[in-house]
Structures are given as C-alpha cells and as structure tokens.
Amino acid sequence: MNASTPAPAPRLLDAIRGPADVQALTPDQLPQLALEIRNELIAVTARNGGHIGPNLGVVELTIALHRVFTTPEDQFVFDVAHQGYVHKLLTGRGGEFFRKLRQTGGASGFLYRAESPHDAFGAGHAGTALSAALGMATARDLRGSHEHVVAVCGDAAFTCGITLEALNNVVSSTKRLIVILNDNEWSIAKNVGAISRYLNRISTNKTYNKLHHDVEAFFTSFPTGVEMNRVYHKWKRETKDFFVESSLFEKFGLRYLGPVDGHNFNALVKNLEFAKHCDVPVLIHVLTKKGKGLEFAINSPEKFHGASPYDPVTGESKKAAPGTPPNYGDVFGHALARFALADRRIVGITGAMPSGTGLAHLAAAVPGQFFDVGIAEEHAVLFAAGLATKGIRPVCAIYSTFLQRGYDQIIHDVALQNLPVTFCLDRAGLSANDGPTHHGLFDLAYLRCVPNATVMQPKDEDELVDMLHTSLQLGGPAFIRYPRGAGTGVPIKAEPALLPVGHAEVLREGSNLMIWALGPMVQDALRLAERLQAEENLSVGVVNARFVKPLDRTLLLSHAACIPLLVTMEDHVIAGGFGSAVLEALQEADCPVAVERIGWPDKFVEHGSNVEILRAAYGLAPDDIYRRVLARWRNLSTEHIAADV
Ligand SMILES: Cc1ncc(C[n+]2csc(CCOP(=O)(O)OP(=O)(O)O)c2C)c(N)n1
Known part of the structure; x- marks a missing residue:
C-alpha cells in the first residue's frame, strides 16, 4: 500500500x-x-x-x-x-x-x-x-x-x-x-x-x-x-x-x-x-x-451442509491426492447396492444421512429398497426390527456415535428377539475435527455386552464387503464398525468371501510378542512388529482379530500358552473395548499372560486438526506405542530374570 x-x-x-x-x-x-x-x-x-x-x-x-x-x-x-x-x-x-x-x-x-x-x-x-x-x-x-x-x-x-x-x-x-x-x-x-x-x-x-x-x-x-x-x-x-x-x-x-x-x-x-x-x-x-x-x-445444499475445504470462488472441493483410495462409506454403499439388486429382500435404512453413510448409492440403484427415516435413530432400529420379522434383511447404516440413540431398541427389540438386522457403523474411531460429540469411541463397549450380537471390524475395505456379505447370512443381529475416510486401497474382490464367524486371521507369526489388532490398527500393528523386529530383534506376530464377539478364544488361548506378552490395539476406549474382551477371555481360562492394551483413555477426546495430532496428544502416536510396548517387554524380561534368580 x-x-x-x-x-x-x-x-x-x-x-x-x-x-x-x-x-x-x-x-x-x-x-x-x-x-x-x-x-x-x-x-x-x-x-x-x-x-x-x-x-x-x-x-x-x-x-x-x-x-x-x-x-x-x-x-x-x-x-x-x-x-x-x-x-x-x-x-x-x-x-x-x-x-x-x-x-x-x-x-x-x-x-x-x-x-x-x-x-x-x-x-x-x-x-x-x-x-x-x-x-x-x-x-x-x-x-x-x-x-x-x-x-x-x-x-x-x-x-x-x-x-x-x-x-x-x-x-x-x-x-x-x-x-x-x-x-x-x-x-x-x-x-x-x-x-x-x-x-x-x-x-x-x-x-x-x-x-x-x-x-x-x-x-x-x-x-x-x-x-x-x-x-x-x-x-x-x-x-x-x-x-x-x-x-x-x-x-x-x-x-x-x-x-x-x-x-x-x-x-x-x-x-x-x-x-x-x-x-x-x-x-x-x-x-x-x-x-x-x-x-x-x-x-447444492447437501454438499455445502458440512463441506470439506473448497474453492471460495467456484465451490469446487479440494481434490484428494491422486491415488487416494475410496472411502469406507462409499465402498459399503456400492457393495450394498450390488447385494440389494441381487436380493430384493435387502433394504438399507438411514437416519437422515444418505450421502454420509454411502446409502445414496443404494438409493440411486434401487430406490424402492432405500429408506431415509429422518433424524430418528431409535425409529430406524425399531423399524428394521419390524422389517426383519417379515423376512426382509435390513441394513441400518448409522454412524457409531448416533447409534448410541438406538441402544434400547438394539437390546429390547433386535437382540432379545434375535432378529437378523445388520448395523453398519461408519465413523468408528475418531472424527478428528468434529470432536467429542462425533468420535465413535464407545460402540464396542456398549455392543459386546449384548447377547446374540456379532460384533466385527474389518482390517480394510475389501474385508468390509466380506463382513457385509457374511452378516447377511447370519440369523441374528450383526454390527460392523469401520473408520471415517479412505480405506487402504486394496482391490475389492469380484465375489465377497464368507468369513468364518468368530475366527481371527494370523497375518504374521511371532514367538516373543503377539499383537492382536482390530480394524485400521492392524496396519499399525504390522509396522510396529516390523520395527520391533528390526530394532530389537524381537519376534513379533500380528493377528487381525476381525471379531470382537464372538472372540477367537481358541487362537487366543493358544497364543497365551506360549507367548509371554500379548498386545491389543484398538481405535476405541480401553474401558470395555476389545482389549477388555481379551482380558476377560484370558481370566476366564485362568491364563496369567501379560497383556498390554493400547486404546483411548477414559476421557472425552477434544477436536483436533487431524487424527495424528490427537493420537500424539494422548500418547498413541506410533512412537509412543513402540516405546510403551518395548518398556513392557523389558520389564517383563527383567521380572522373568529376577524370578529365575
Ligand atoms: C442424532 C443425530 N443424527 C444425525 C446427525 C447428523 N446431522 C447433523 S446436522 C443434521 C441436519 C440438521 O438439519 P436441521 O436441524 O434442519 O438444520 P439445518 O442444518 O438445516 O440448519 C444431521 C442429520 C446428528 N447431528 N445427530
């Protein structure tokens, strides 16, 4: 000037x-x-x-x-x-x-x-x-x-x-x-x-x-x-x-x-x-x-209801980096549309979130098998229960945090009557810039205590499709949780696999430590195992847990019998989550193996610019987890030496 x-x-x-x-x-x-x-x-x-x-x-x-x-x-x-x-x-x-x-x-x-x-x-x-x-x-x-x-x-x-x-x-x-x-x-x-x-x-x-x-x-x-x-x-x-x-x-x-x-x-x-x-x-x-x-x-009121960063002149959204894999929600929506076209009994239900959940793909492909019930999660769950009594296969797509609204209906109407309703919980884990009202950190705790429920989380988007397919063959309620945002980029198989319910998948064998990981934490676990092997010469195995309920007890107990330290990793609060399920199974079998549980603490996690910043703020960055697991391993080794002496 x-x-x-x-x-x-x-x-x-x-x-x-x-x-x-x-x-x-x-x-x-x-x-x-x-x-x-x-x-x-x-x-x-x-x-x-x-x-x-x-x-x-x-x-x-x-x-x-x-x-x-x-x-x-x-x-x-x-x-x-x-x-x-x-x-x-x-x-x-x-x-x-x-x-x-x-x-x-x-x-x-x-x-x-x-x-x-x-x-x-x-x-x-x-x-x-x-x-x-x-x-x-x-x-x-x-x-x-x-x-x-x-x-x-x-x-x-x-x-x-x-x-x-x-x-x-x-x-x-x-x-x-x-x-x-x-x-x-x-x-x-x-x-x-x-x-x-x-x-x-x-x-x-x-x-x-x-x-x-x-x-x-x-x-x-x-x-x-x-x-x-x-x-x-x-x-x-x-x-x-x-x-x-x-x-x-x-x-x-x-x-x-x-x-x-x-x-x-x-x-x-x-x-x-x-x-x-x-x-x-x-x-x-x-x-x-x-x-x-x-x-x-x-x-475009829907796009600009809650927009990702955009060009203030043209309104164009900032492009994702080339090669960014599709969102879990979109993969789910496309798969459901495909399944629903082949089987007219399959319907999708959303509580006012057709695009956020990916159900818009179903609405476009088979509008007659799509229901938007408004912001009415209790009704969505109960409506699904009613449909299921008549041989319809309802899929309720509700974010993890909003499904909290439908909890009584999940217990009283769906699970108690063992009705085959599939629940797809997007935004399980952090919704970083939205903050505590939107983080999906509690669903495992509130679901795994419900009788008849099958509770699972895929390690990638292809396994999400397998889980959706598997859930539609079950005779009772199924819950599939997955995170906000992009998948891992794996190809989606032309035909989904039927997963054996209650079976985990061993991705890597190990003799010193075994990491049981859930969902996106599986990728973290694989990197952690590599690093412990490379830097500390530890033999570290990794299990993709897949099912929180029923938990693969047979595999878990076989690991507990020969491996001194088990680590659990989940994108969920520690209290009542996947690690707790592991501890309960070990305690019931009187199995005194050491367990290090990695997950979110007993606090409401605030909003933040991204997941990495929030993980670092709560001691859950990859480096923090590495140090914690290593310290536990060293303590354990010292205790063993002391006991031997
Ligand atoms: C229990 C619950 N379900 C879903 C949502 C997601 N959601 C956020 S805003 C919104 C629509 C709100 O519409 P309205 O109240 O008419 O306000 P407007 O945005 O049109 O001003 C929805 C469905 C939510 N916040 N809470």
Missing part, C-alpha cells in the same frame, strides 16, 4: 466483542455486519471445511437474537449447534480463534459450555435443544429468576423423537419459553416426513402469509419496548380469531408466530421482541435459505 492508497474501512465485525457491541449498532449497520460475517464464514470454511450452508442461513437470525436478548444472562440453546459459528463470532470468539475453526487450539465446530459462558448448552447430536431449553426454563421458574431461554431448532429437529417428546411437555412445564423453528426445508439432504410436508404447506399457504403480513403491519404501527405489553394484549384481542387454530404447535399449547422472513432484520426483531413479552410459550416459524449469500451453496 502506498501513501495515497486509502486504508480499508475497519470492519464492524472486528469491533464486536460481545452482545453489547451488537446492540450498540444502528439498524442500518446490520446489513453491513451480516455481509462481513458471511465473508468471514466463507473464508474460514473454505480453508478448514465446516458447516457453511447452515451458518450462512442464520446470519440475520443470530444477529437479531443478540439484538433482542443479552447472553449469557439470557440463554440460547442451539440444536445440533453446527449453526453456532455466527453466535461464536458475536460472542468474543472471532479473529485467530475462529480462523482455526475445527483445528487444534481453535474454535470447536459445535458449542460447548467449556468454550464460552455464552454457550448455555453443548451439542453435536440433533434434537436435544427443546428438551434442554425446557429444563433450563423450568429451573429458572423454580428459582424465581427472569432470564429468557430460547431454543433454536432446525426443521429437521422435528423429525427427532426427543423434540416431539419435549413439545408434548412444554405447556405443563413452563409459561415462558421461546422456540425458534429455523425452517430451510433441508436436513443434510432434503428433509423428510409428514412434519416437513406440513411445514412446507404452512410456509406456502396464502392465509398464513397474509396473517404474517397483517401482524407485521400491526407491529410497525407501534413502538417496541415499554409499550409491548399493551401492544401485545391489544393485538391478542384483535387477532384472537385470526390465529390459525389448526397450527400443529397451537395444539401443543405454544403460540405460533410466522412464518417470518429469516433474512429480514425488522421482521425478526419485532417477532422476537413480541415473543419476549409473551406469557405463554411461543414458537416463531422462521424461513431461511440454507447457503444464503453463496450461490453454489444455495444450489
């Missing part, structure tokens, strides 16, 4: 340190703030990836919320919390912290109570906002305080059972709760189900829209603020009969307002001000555009 170049005007956004700064802006500055926020969201997510579409859609809504309410005294509960980036930018989490969104040391991609006092309730899973907000509003009433509680729910949250359970309880729990229904007609894919169709009818219905405009006209003739109570009562009298009594939400006892243009500051602020003064729970139906302000995100 030379002396004659004018300095760029300072951004309004850079002066925002909290809600007071948002409230100090004049109304005519708000569009400029919105523009700056959108530019920041695009710049950061283009580099780091993230939930760009949902956040672009709630820029005006979030600014309006912070104009009308004052956090942290007032409290916002965002459903899923993937749309909380704008809230972060307005509550002192901009600048470098935001630029490192979803990276080690930067802002999380969701909301956390530990990250900011402005995050009243953490989330990452869908459908929790209304229940949590209702609890908070009820606590406020019990304590006699006066703050406002606002739940911000997407339209897809209303496909979740919990949201409907909360809705059923609103009126009996509190008189003061504000619910924002942020309706953009999309879940990750297009929203599904009867409620979605109902909302669509409201937002396109002329009577509702007329009502909305009349309400708007009414409001614009009155000042806001101190006058509001009088205005409200007059308005209530005059419009009593005008309320659309048939509104679903009115039937649940909530005052329905809307639909409101979610990109119009004036309309948003007026409706929020109005709701703030109501003495009944209020639902404001806000219509927004997912991806607003970014043409390609508007045109």
Whole structure:
C-alpha cells in the first residue's frame, strides 16, 4: 500500500466483542455486519471445511437474537449447534480463534459450555435443544429468576423423537419459553416426513402469509419496548380469531408466530421482541435459505451442509491426492447396492444421512429398497426390527456415535428377539475435527455386552464387503464398525468371501510378542512388529482379530500358552473395548499372560486438526506405542530374570 492508497474501512465485525457491541449498532449497520460475517464464514470454511450452508442461513437470525436478548444472562440453546459459528463470532470468539475453526487450539465446530459462558448448552447430536431449553426454563421458574431461554431448532429437529417428546411437555412445564423453528426445508439432504410436508404447506399457504403480513403491519404501527405489553394484549384481542387454530404447535399449547422472513432484520426483531413479552410459550416459524449469500451453496445444499475445504470462488472441493483410495462409506454403499439388486429382500435404512453413510448409492440403484427415516435413530432400529420379522434383511447404516440413540431398541427389540438386522457403523474411531460429540469411541463397549450380537471390524475395505456379505447370512443381529475416510486401497474382490464367524486371521507369526489388532490398527500393528523386529530383534506376530464377539478364544488361548506378552490395539476406549474382551477371555481360562492394551483413555477426546495430532496428544502416536510396548517387554524380561534368580 502506498501513501495515497486509502486504508480499508475497519470492519464492524472486528469491533464486536460481545452482545453489547451488537446492540450498540444502528439498524442500518446490520446489513453491513451480516455481509462481513458471511465473508468471514466463507473464508474460514473454505480453508478448514465446516458447516457453511447452515451458518450462512442464520446470519440475520443470530444477529437479531443478540439484538433482542443479552447472553449469557439470557440463554440460547442451539440444536445440533453446527449453526453456532455466527453466535461464536458475536460472542468474543472471532479473529485467530475462529480462523482455526475445527483445528487444534481453535474454535470447536459445535458449542460447548467449556468454550464460552455464552454457550448455555453443548451439542453435536440433533434434537436435544427443546428438551434442554425446557429444563433450563423450568429451573429458572423454580428459582424465581427472569432470564429468557430460547431454543433454536432446525426443521429437521422435528423429525427427532426427543423434540416431539419435549413439545408434548412444554405447556405443563413452563409459561415462558421461546422456540425458534429455523425452517430451510433441508436436513443434510432434503428433509423428510409428514412434519416437513406440513411445514412446507404452512410456509406456502396464502392465509398464513397474509396473517404474517397483517401482524407485521400491526407491529410497525407501534413502538417496541415499554409499550409491548399493551401492544401485545391489544393485538391478542384483535387477532384472537385470526390465529390459525389448526397450527400443529397451537395444539401443543405454544403460540405460533410466522412464518417470518429469516433474512429480514425488522421482521425478526419485532417477532422476537413480541415473543419476549409473551406469557405463554411461543414458537416463531422462521424461513431461511440454507447457503444464503453463496450461490453454489444455495444450489447444492447437501454438499455445502458440512463441506470439506473448497474453492471460495467456484465451490469446487479440494481434490484428494491422486491415488487416494475410496472411502469406507462409499465402498459399503456400492457393495450394498450390488447385494440389494441381487436380493430384493435387502433394504438399507438411514437416519437422515444418505450421502454420509454411502446409502445414496443404494438409493440411486434401487430406490424402492432405500429408506431415509429422518433424524430418528431409535425409529430406524425399531423399524428394521419390524422389517426383519417379515423376512426382509435390513441394513441400518448409522454412524457409531448416533447409534448410541438406538441402544434400547438394539437390546429390547433386535437382540432379545434375535432378529437378523445388520448395523453398519461408519465413523468408528475418531472424527478428528468434529470432536467429542462425533468420535465413535464407545460402540464396542456398549455392543459386546449384548447377547446374540456379532460384533466385527474389518482390517480394510475389501474385508468390509466380506463382513457385509457374511452378516447377511447370519440369523441374528450383526454390527460392523469401520473408520471415517479412505480405506487402504486394496482391490475389492469380484465375489465377497464368507468369513468364518468368530475366527481371527494370523497375518504374521511371532514367538516373543503377539499383537492382536482390530480394524485400521492392524496396519499399525504390522509396522510396529516390523520395527520391533528390526530394532530389537524381537519376534513379533500380528493377528487381525476381525471379531470382537464372538472372540477367537481358541487362537487366543493358544497364543497365551506360549507367548509371554500379548498386545491389543484398538481405535476405541480401553474401558470395555476389545482389549477388555481379551482380558476377560484370558481370566476366564485362568491364563496369567501379560497383556498390554493400547486404546483411548477414559476421557472425552477434544477436536483436533487431524487424527495424528490427537493420537500424539494422548500418547498413541506410533512412537509412543513402540516405546510403551518395548518398556513392557523389558520389564517383563527383567521380572522373568529376577524370578529365575
Ligand atoms: C442424532 C443425530 N443424527 C444425525 C446427525 C447428523 N446431522 C447433523 S446436522 C443434521 C441436519 C440438521 O438439519 P436441521 O436441524 O434442519 O438444520 P439445518 O442444518 O438445516 O440448519 C444431521 C442429520 C446428528 N447431528 N445427530
């Protein structure tokens, strides 16, 4: 810049340190703030990836919320919390912290109570906002305080059972709760189900829209603020009969307002001000555009719901390095489509994740054998159980972390009746930049205690296809877990193999140590064995465990009988996982062999830039594991020598 170049005007956004700064802006500055926020969201997510579409859609809504309410005294509960980036930018989490969104040391991609006092309730899973907000509003009433509680729910949250359970309880729990229904007609894919169709009818219905405009006209003739109570009562009298009594939400006892243009500051602020003064729970139906302000995100809402890094001008995703193997999810989806074409009894079920799970391939190949049930994992599992009673072979594709929702149905409905349902758990292990709400680190612990369950994990994507094929021949429930992202690049056999259930695969013999590894840890185990052999001259064997349940006890006990140290490796928490299954089997056989268990500790693992960084942070980098195993081996050798002496 030379002396004659004018300095760029300072951004309004850079002066925002909290809600007071948002409230100090004049109304005519708000569009400029919105523009700056959108530019920041695009710049950061283009580099780091993230939930760009949902956040672009709630820029005006979030600014309006912070104009009308004052956090942290007032409290916002965002459903899923993937749309909380704008809230972060307005509550002192901009600048470098935001630029490192979803990276080690930067802002999380969701909301956390530990990250900011402005995050009243953490989330990452869908459908929790209304229940949590209702609890908070009820606590406020019990304590006699006066703050406002606002739940911000997407339209897809209303496909979740919990949201409907909360809705059923609103009126009996509190008189003061504000619910924002942020309706953009999309879940990750297009929203599904009867409620979605109902909302669509409201937002396109002329009577509702007329009502909305009349309400708007009414409001614009009155000042806001101190006058509001009088205005409200007059308005209530005059419009009593005008309320659309048939509104679903009115039937649940909530005052329905809307639909409101979610990109119009004036309309948003007026409706929020109005709701703030109501003495009944209020639902404001806000219509927004997912991806607003970014043409390609508007045109491809599914791709830009949660995008990987992209070109901010063209929208093209950053290309994977040449030769990158296909994702586990895609391999699974293609294989299932192939199996389903050959066997019409096979169907696939997703809870609102057709592309994430790979089931979109099934939907494209055989749409009649594909079901998207919305964000309704409990229903997905139970629906599968029902299908299975009639000879259908359902495959439920649900991320490891989201299957936690369907646990009772797994036990009570599927396993107890020994129904043949296959569960495919993508994202087993870390989902690094998403963080603790999305890591799939608990499934082995919660599944291997369930009678009748077969629980397995492939070492590569070809074995995943074998496992899927094998599971479809079983007479009871089967669970296949596999990690996020690319496979190992092995070729997929033309015809899948039927795996012998409960049999592990010895990949390398050894006489000093035997490593029993699960899933992607098999590759780590092979490298570890090589290195121990090369650097310490140890004879190290490797077993691809394949089945956690039933465990290959015969092979395990044969190793335990002649090898002094067994090592288990898993991408799962140590507590209750694969290593624990090994320990239990050895203990039951009274077999006193030393076992070193490698896995994640008893902690919630935060988000990080990538898996390698997080592994290093928890002492699970390959070097750490090498040192740990070697130290255990040396200790053991010393103990043996001492015992011999
Ligand atoms: C229990 C659960 N299942 C699935 C998901 C994956 N997921 C994240 S956001 C989302 C869609 C949310 O749609 P909506 O609430 O309408 O918000 P929008 O993104 O459209 O703003 C889904 C299915 C999740 N977070 N939690």
